[in-house]
Amino acid sequence: MTAWGYLIVALPEFKLPTAAQGQPDPVTILNREGAEGWEAVGMKALGDGSVAVLLKRAAEFDVAERHDF
Numbered sequence: 001m002t003a004w005g006y007l008i009v010a011l012p013e014f015k016l017p018t019a020a021q022g023q024p025d026p027v028t029i030l031n032r033e034g035a036e037g038w039e040a041v042g043m044k045a046l047g048d049g050s051v052a053v054l055l056k057r058a059a060e061f062d063v064a065e066r067h068d069f
Helices: 025-035
Strands: 004-011 039-045 051-058
Touching (some): 004 025, 025 051
């Protein structure tokens, strides 16, 4: 059975990219986390224009060996 680790990141308000700007900050953040094995599985818009994103990836430990739950 696969055990999952979870991470929540807050992304800044999305602004359309310009030629000079390159990728918008939210895309850069998600690409960085994706390179670490995280996959976005849910999103929630927040009142201030930012977005909370739920990420998951396969846990790097065997659940049977954990004793802190």
